[in-house]
Amino acid sequence: MNALARIISEGSGAAPSPMLSIAGLNVAYRGGAGWTPVVRGVDLALAPGRSLVLLGESGSGKSVTLRAIIGLLREEGARVDGEVRVGGRDVNAMAPDELLKLRGNEVGFIFQEPMTALDPVFRIGDQIAETIVQHRGTSWRQAMATARELFDLVQIPSAERRLKAYPNELSGGLRQRAMIAMAMSCDPRLLLADEPTTALDATVQIQVLLLLREIQKERGTAMVFVTHDLGVAAEIADEVAVMYAGRIVEQGDAAQVLLNPSHPYTHALTGCVVQGSYRDHRLGELAGAPPDLAQLPPGCSFAPRCARRQEDCRLTDPARRPVAPRHDVACLHAADLPAGTAGGR
C-alpha cells in the first residue's frame, strides 16, 4: 500500500476502500530507439468524493496518467505496466467489453479542447444521448430528456435549442459545459478532467471551474483534475500531486503542498505565479528545461535544474517519504528547505 492510501485510511478512521488506486504505473511510448518512458512508477490513491489535482509542466506525464485510468493507452500502442484499480477492479486486466462499461459509465472524462473533443458533425444533444443509451439502455427519447436535465445542471440556457446545435454553433464556455454534461451523463463515481479550463477565456475559466467543483461536491463524485495552473489547483483541490519527468515528486493535502511546498520543484513553481502585483515586481523563474525523457540523468531527474542540489542528488534517485502527516516528498534534502516559506513571496 502506498503512503497516501495509508494516510487516507488512517486519517478517516472508517478506512473506505479507495475509489481509485494506482500502484507502480509505468507507461512508455515507442520512440526513435526503443521505448521512451513517460510515466515512471506513479502511485496514487483517491477516496470516494475527494478531488485530486495532478500538477505539472507539459510533458510531465500527467495527462498520460489520466488516460491510463480508463485504459486508453494500450489501444494507442503504449506499453503499460503496473496496477490501476477503479472501485477495486484492475483496469489493465479488464476484458474489452468490461472496459466499455467502465468508460463513460463509472468514469466520466472531460477533455481540454471542447471544440476538437466533440464530434463536429453530430448535434450536441445526440452526442450526450448516445452515451446514455449505450450505458443505461434507455430509449432515445428518454436519453434526450436526461440530456435536457443535464443542461440545466451545467447551467446552459435555452437548453432545447442548444441540444439541437452543432459544436461549432456554441461558444467555448458552452461547449465545455456541454462536455461536462456529457461526462456526468451516467452519474459516474469518478470524474477525470484533463485541463478542462485551459482552452477557455479567463472569465469563462473561473465559471466553468466553480461549476465543476459544485457538481463534484454535490454529487459526491471523486475527481482527478490535471492542470499546470496553480491557481486552478488551489481553487479545486482537496489533494495535490506534483509531477515532474513522469514521477510524482510531492503529494499531500492541497493546503500543505501549495502553501508549504517541500520539494524544490514545487517551491520554484509556486514562485512563478503572477500575483496581481505590478510589472516591476520580479517574477520567480525556473532555469533550464524539462529533461529529455529518453535520456534521463542518473539520480534525481530534477537535479540539473535544482538550486539546492548536492553531490548525492546526482547519484541517488530519491524515493517518496513523508515529511509531515498527509504530505510526501521525493527529495533527499526536503527537510533542508526552510519551512513555511512559499518561494518568491
Added chain:
Amino acid sequence: MLLYILRRILYAVPIGIGVTFIVFSLVHIAPGDPISALLPNEATQEMVEAARKEFGLDRPFLVQYAIWLGNAAMGNLGTSIGSGRPVATEVASAVGNTFILAVSAGLVACVLGFLLGIVAGLWRDRPVDHVVNLITIAGVSVPHYWLAILLVIVFAVDLNWLPPLGMGPDRSGGWQFDWAHISHLILPTIATAAIPMAVIARTLRASVVDVLDQDFVTTLRAKGLPRQRLLWHVIRNALPTALAVMGLQLGNMLGGSVLVETVFAWPGTGFLLASAIFQRDLPLLQGTMLVLAMFFVFLNLVVDLVQSATDPRIRRA
C-alpha cells in the same frame, strides 16, 4: 439553409453563361474549317461563300454567339452538319446511352470505392491496407482504354463469355433490363469504373485516417462506445468528402469517355463527341459540349448542396 440554396443557385447562373461563351469560342478558336470538311475539295470559292452564309458563319463572332445562345435557350441546338438531324435529338439519345453506362459504372465505383476506402483507413498500415493500396494504384495508373482493350481480348475474344461491342439488341423499346443488354454493359462498366473506384477509395482512405487522428475519436472511446458506433461516427465525418468526390467522379462518367466508348462502340456522348470532332461537325460539337458543361454546373451545385446538408460547418460559410 434555404438562403444558402438560393445563393448557390444564383451563383450557378453566371457560371453557366460563362460556360456557354467558352464552349462557343473554343470551337471557333480550334483549327479546321467546318465548310472544307463538308464540301468536296474541288468546290469553288463561291460555293464555299454560299455555304458559309447558309450556316451563318459569315456574321461577326459575337452575333453568331448571341444567335446560338438564343436558340440554345429555346432548346434548339441547330442541325448537325454531318447527319442533317437536329443536334438536340442526337445529343439526347447519346446522353441517354451514356447515362446507362454512368449509372452502372457509378454504382460499382461508389460502392466498391467506399468499402475499400473505409476498410483501408480503419486498418491503416495493416496487410489489408497494402492490398487495397495495390488495387487502387493499379486503378489510377492503368489507362482505361488499355484496360478496355484487354477486357475485350480476354472476355470477348479468348473466353467468348461476353459481347465485345455495342449496347445489345436494338428493339424499339430502347434499353431494357434483361441479360442481352446487361451482358453488353458488363465490360464497359468495368473499364469505366476502374479509375473512379480507385480515386474514391484513395480519397476515402485518407479521409478516414484523418478523422481517426482527431481528438473527438478519443472522446468517443472515453465515452465507452462500441466499435460499430465509432465506425458510424467515422463514416459520418468522412461522408462530406466522400460525397464530393463521388459526385465529381459521377459527373466525369456522365460526361462519357471518348476512349472507352470508342473501344466498345458504345453510342454515348463520348462517341458522339469523337465523331463530331472527326467530321468537323461544329453545331454537333458545340451542342454536345454545351449539354455536358451545363450538366457539370448542375452536378456541382447538387454536390455542394448535399455536402452542406451532411456537414453542419459548411452551412454558415
